[in-house]
Amino acid sequence: MSATPESVGADLHALLDGRDWTRLRERLAQLPVQDVAAGMLGQAPERRMLLFRLLPRERSAEVFSYLNPEQQDALLTDLTADETRHILARLPPDDRTALLQELPAEVTRRLLKLLPPPALRQARGLLGYPPESVGRLMTPDYIAVQPDWTVARALKAIRAGAERGETANVIYVVDARGRLLDAIELRRFILAPPRARVQRLMTRQAVSLPAFEDREAAVRVIQHYDLHAVPVVDSDGALLGIVTVDDVMDVAQQEATEDFHKMGTVGAFKGSVREASPLTLYRKRVPWLVMLVFANLLTGVGIAYYEATIEAVITLVFFMPLIVASGGNAGAQAATLMVRAIATGQAHAHDWARLLAKELAVSLALGVTMGLVIWGIGAIRGGAGVGIAVALSMVCVVIVGSTIGMMLPFLLNRLKLDPAAASAPLITSIADIVGVLIYFSIATAILGLPAP
Amino acid sequence: MSATPESVGADLHALLDGRDWTRLRERLAQLPVQDVAAGMLGQAPERRMLLFRLLPRERSAEVFSYLNPEQQDALLTDLTADETRHILARLPPDDRTALLQELPAEVTRRLLKLLPPPALRQARGLLGYPPESVGRLMTPDYIAVQPDWTVARALKAIRAGAERGETANVIYVVDARGRLLDAIELRRFILAPPRARVQRLMTRQAVSLPAFEDREAAVRVIQHYDLHAVPVVDSDGALLGIVTVDDVMDVAQQEATEDFHKMGTVGAFKGSVREASPLTLYRKRVPWLVMLVFANLLTGVGIAYYEATIEAVITLVFFMPLIVASGGNAGAQAATLMVRAIATGQAHAHDWARLLAKELAVSLALGVTMGLVIWGIGAIRGGAGVGIAVALSMVCVVIVGSTIGMMLPFLLNRLKLDPAAASAPLITSIADIVGVLIYFSIATAILGLPAP
Numbered sequence: 001m002s003a004t005p006e007s008v009g010a011d012l013h014a015l016l017d018g019r020d021w022t023r024l025r026e027r028l029a030q031l032p033v034q035d036v037a038a039g040m041l042g043q044a045p046e047r048r049m050l051l052f053r054l055l056p057r058e059r060s061a062e063v064f065s066y067l068n069p070e071q072q073d074a075l076l077t078d079l080t081a082d083e084t085r086h087i088l089a090r091l092p093p094d095d096r097t098a099l100l101q102e103l104p105a106e107v108t109r110r111l112l113k114l115l116p117p118p119a120l121r122q123a124r125g126l127l128g129y130p131p132e133s134v135g136r137l138m139t140p141d142y143i144a145v146q147p148d149w150t151v152a153r154a155l156k157a158i159r160a161g162a163e164r165g166e167t168a169n170v171i172y173v174v175d176a177r178g179r180l181l182d183a184i185e186l187r188r189f190i191l192a193p194p195r196a197r198v199q200r201l202m203t204r205q206a207v208s209l210p211a212f213e214d215r216e217a218a219v220r221v222i223q224h225y226d227l228h229a230v231p232v233v234d235s236d237g238a239l240l241g242i243v244t245v246d247d248v249m250d251v252a253q254q255e256a257t258e259d260f261h262k263m264g265t266v267g268a269f270k271g272s273v274r275e276a277s278p279l280t281l282y283r284k285r286v287p288w289l290v291m292l293v294f295a296n297l298l299t300g301v302g303i304a305y306y307e308a309t310i311e312a313v314i315t316l317v318f319f320m321p322l323i324v325a326s327g328g329n330a331g332a333q334a335a336t337l338m339v340r341a342i343a344t345g346q347a348h349a350h351d352w353a354r355l356l357a358k359e360l361a362v363s364l365a366l367g368v369t370m371g372l373v374i375w376g377i378g379a380i381r382g383g384a385g386v387g388i389a390v391a392l393s394m395v396c397v398v399i400v401g402s403t404i405g406m407m408l409p410f411l412l413n414r415l416k417l418d419p420a421a422a423s424a425p426l427i428t429s430i431a432d433i434v435g436v437l438i439y440f441s442i443a444t445a446i447l448g449l450p451a452p
Numbered sequence: 453m454s455a456t457p458e459s460v461g462a463d464l465h466a467l468l469d470g471r472d473w474t475r476l477r478e479r480l481a482q483l484p485v486q487d488v489a490a491g492m493l494g495q496a497p498e499r500r501m502l503l504f505r506l507l508p509r510e511r512s513a514e515v516f517s518y519l520n521p522e523q524q525d526a527l528l529t530d531l532t533a534d535e536t537r538h539i540l541a542r543l544p545p546d547d548r549t550a551l552l553q554e555l556p557a558e559v560t561r562r563l564l565k566l567l568p569p570p571a572l573r574q575a576r577g578l579l580g581y582p583p584e585s586v587g588r589l590m591t592p593d594y595i596a597v598q599p600d601w602t603v604a605r606a607l608k609a610i611r612a613g614a615e616r617g618e619t620a621n622v623i624y625v626v627d628a629r630g631r632l633l634d635a636i637e638l639r640r641f642i643l644a645p646p647r648a649r650v651q652r653l654m655t656r657q658a659v660s661l662p663a664f665e666d667r668e669a670a671v672r673v674i675q676h677y678d679l680h681a682v683p684v685v686d687s688d689g690a691l692l693g694i695v696t697v698d699d700v701m702d703v704a705q706q707e708a709t710e711d712f713h714k715m716g717t718v719g720a721f722k723g724s725v726r727e728a729s730p731l732t733l734y735r736k737r738v739p740w741l742v743m744l745v746f747a748n749l750l751t752g753v754g755i756a757y758y759e760a761t762i763e764a765v766i767t768l769v770f771f772m773p774l775i776v777a778s779g780g781n782a783g784a785q786a787a788t789l790m791v792r793a794i795a796t797g798q799a800h801a802h803d804w805a806r807l808l809a810k811e812l813a814v815s816l817a818l819g820v821t822m823g824l825v826i827w828g829i830g831a832i833r834g835g836a837g838v839g840i841a842v843a844l845s846m847v848c849v850v851i852v853g854s855t856i857g858m859m860l861p862f863l864l865n866r867l868k869l870d871p872a873a874a875s876a877p878l879i880t881s882i883a884d885i886v887g888v889l890i891y892f893s894i895a896t897a898i899l900g901l902p903a904p
Contacts, residue, residue, distance in 0.1 A: 032657055034677050038676070159643055162642065168642075169638070169680070186638060187610075187621070190620075190638075205484055223698075224486050245697050246697075248701075249697070249704070252701070252704065253675070253704070253796060260712065263712070263716075263788065264715075264784050272798035273789045274793065278817070281814045282818060285782070285785050285814070288781070288785075289782060289821075290825055292778070293774060293778060293826060296774035297774055299773040299774065300769075300770040300773060300774055303769055304770050307766060311766065314763065317752075318756050321776070322745060322751065324773070325881060326741065326748065328877070329717065330741060333741070337716070337718060340712045340713065340725075341725045344709065346726055347724075347725060347726055355725070358733070361730045365730070366734060373742055373745055374745065424877065425876065425880075428876075429777060432777060
């Protein structure tokens with residue numbers, strides 16, 4: 001029953017082509033706003049503008065809030081000041097914050113001028129919180145009641161709030177000074193006798209977050225406590241706003257994408273790969289690639305150092321990529337496990353020693369398995385000595401690679417850097433250098449070659 | 453204000469050590485159930501059992517539902533049949549399904565025998581849906597009303613349902629034959645005049661999912677439409693149950709972790725790295741490592757083929773790791789971007805040609821940048837010929853590596869395999885083989901060496 005963005009897009013496209021304005025207006029009035037936005041995604045800019053102007057006026061702000069930042073920016077340059085004012089005034093405060101923080105500073109300044117004074121104060125307030133903070137995600141559109149009110153009075157306030165479009169699934173209880181006392185589900189008000197006091201419904205188990213906290217904390221708290229929204233408070237405990245589960249789901253997805261990209265040595269960028277320009281992609285990819293070139297040059301230096309060994313037994317080069325890559329692969333596995341465990345809160349800084357002990361046991365077993373696999377091949381191709389050298393190197397390289405891969409995320413975390421920077425390509429490059437040194441030094445010793 | 457699992461765990465631990473039963477019972481009765489469960493996570497099994505038995509009886513099922521599968525399994529072996537029956541009867545149906553599908557088959561059979569007949573029918577029904585389907589995630593605890601009811605009558609039904617503990621944020625409208633007509637937020641019932649008919653509140657925009665659909669569809673629909681729950685229907689459109697946003701958030705996190713692990717060539721496993729046994733980790737890591745050994749052997753074969761070239765110009769070995777690794781790194785970047793874009797629905801199968809064109813442009817720019825970086829170093833170390841050979845190889849290897857990295861996820865997707873199997877280590881291994889062949893063939897040609 002759910003339409004795909006493609007089918008909606010094709011449908012709107014066909015109606016535009018056929019100039020069937022009546023049916024087009026009808027569709028734009030009836031489709032869920034999220035589908036209208038998704039259907040506009042694939043259209044050319046002038047068609048997108050046309051569709052946007054055909055939208056019923058009361059839906060335009062909502063559809064606008066579901067477009068991505070680049071498209072919002074493009075639309076804003078073409079809309080009249082009056083149209084822009086209308087949309088801005090009707091955007092929910094959290095979406096308005098999201099829009100204003102994505103746009104170039106001069107556009108943001110221009111837009112702020114179009115806001116009516118109360119919305120302007122609110123927008124300035126929300127933009128005052130640090131980027132990626134809980135404060136930037138929150139909306140002040142919540143409903144608050146007081147503990148000494150009757151349920152009947154509270155329900156009246158709830159009705160008035162819901163009519164103004166405020167989130168009503170959870171109702172917040174605050175004291176006379178605005179400090180958060182509790183969060184109560186709407187349905188408990190409906191079940192309670194109308195003359196009971198609100199305080200009778202309170203359990204004082206509400207979890208809240210400070211506005212300056214990192215937004216990932218909102219993801220963790222909402223997920224841990226299965227909440228629909230988490231209240232945000234200032235240092236005095238006064239209720240400032242709420243962060244809702246739908247915003248948090250988007251943040252969780254963005255954070256996972258960022259970690260994913262970092263693990264693949266791609267810099268963080270907004271928007272989708274499909275929309276990103278080649279220049280953006282180039283800029284996000286080139287720094288790590290060039291940095292890794294220098295790391296890989298070190299591997300070459302290691303090889304040059306053992307040139308005599310290689311010239312003496314050229315077969316050793318045959319096994320080099322294999323041994324070196326195996327250390328990198330085992331290290332990439334260990335790093336992946338740790339990066340994700342740290343990101344999801346399953347591993348903590350103080351767990352490192354226990355996890356290291358386990359990693360040593362696992363990597364010893366992995367190394368021995370792979371050493372056995374390669375032993376015979378080494379012996380057949382290069383004789384007994386090469387077989388032993390190759391197998392022993394494999395064991396050492398896998399253990400060392402795994403240990404580096406496991407520890408690097410913790411080290412980065414300790415240095416207040418992002419653990420996800422412990423990417424597969426970085427681990428592979430480090431393991432390459434270490435692997436070459438381990439392999440040729442073991443081979444030189446076992447084959448009784450002169451030390452370089 | 454939110455307690456960390458560690459602090460709760462340490463607190464419970466201390467109270468247990470001090471045998472302070474009164475305060476322990478008090479804490480167990482007051483802490484949010486999710487925190488009690490998290491606090492039990494780090495305890496030794498016998499302590500966990502003790503804590504569980506000290507819980508107020510009415511909270512035990514809820515705490516149990518927040519434990520992870522291994523711990524639930526361990527507790528179940530120690531609980532009496534009566535205690536088990538109590539917990540099972542009180543678990544929400546969706547959590548019961550989750551428990552029964554995780555446990556070994558013989559335990560599941562034993563537990564099913566302990567269920568009262570209606571719960572047994574329900575459990576059998578939910579377990580009848582395929583693993584990882586929407587049906588397995590759903591709960592039949594929703595509230596349904598009919599279109600010709602008055603709002604007052606509907607509110608009565610809502611109160612009765614909410615008292616039975618059913619999800620009441622969204623109310624479902626069904627016809628006399630149980631077919632889903634609409635989903636209406638609870639607050640709209642509170643705002644409506646009591647004598648109005650339910651049909652006056654309907655907009656008929658409800659999105660629903662078939663029970664046999666993959667559970668990732670529930671993630672996408674709830675995220676796209678910002679829903680609190682999505683209704684699940686059978687082929688006739690009859691309402692079977694609902695999937696709520698909290699379950700969907702857990703699924704989204706699990707799916708992201710699975711993709712993460714696959715990208716790091718670690719097999720999927722349940723539970724956390726911290727809890728996983730060394731044997732489990734070994735089993736999940738060894739298959740890919742051994743498979744990649746054989747891929748890397750092919751690189752050795754490539755090198756052996758060019759042995760004469762290497763012996764003629766040994767400096768070429770110096771640049772080999774660098775060039776080969778750069779292709780792998782660029783390929784890993786491209787694969788990472790595509791895997792994530794496919795997983796989040798930002799790229800579709802039919803986008804491949806457009807994305808390939810963009811990838812070719814980006815990788816040409818990347819290759820030229822890196823070729824320029826390495827040109828001088830090559831010329832200084834090996835003369836003008838080596839400089840050109842190294843730079844030209846770099847350009848080719850980066851373009852070929854990127855193209856492989858970009859296309860492999862689409863190819864796997866086309867073959868109905870998981871795109872995330874296009875892991876950095878796999879791409880690196882393929883790029884190694886291709887890179888060696890490109891590098892030595894270009895070098896052989898440019899340096900005028902005899903072909904092997």
